[in-house]
Amino acid sequence: MCWSKYEREQLERERREAEFEAERIRLASETPKAPEPEPEVHLGEREKELVRG
Numbered sequence: 870m871c872w873s874k875y876e877r878e879q880l881e882r883e884r885r886e887a888e889f890e891a892e893r894i895r896l897a898s899e900t901p902k903a904p905e906p907e908p909e910v911h912l913g914e915r916e917k918e919l920v921r922g
Contacts (some may be wrong), residue, residue: 872880
C-alpha cells in the first residue's frame with residue numbers, strides 16, 4: 870500500500886492510543902477496590918417525631 874506520511878502517522882497514533890487504553894483497562898481491572906464505607910444514617914427532627922408519634 871502506498872500511504873502518505875500523514876496517513877502513516879495517523880495510523881501509528883491510533884495504534885498507540887489503543888495500546889495505552891488497553892493497558893489502562895488492564896491495570897484498572899487488576900487494582901483491588903477498597904470497600905466503600907456504609908453511609909451514616911441521619912434522622913432529621915421531623916423523622917424523629919414521626920417515629921415517636
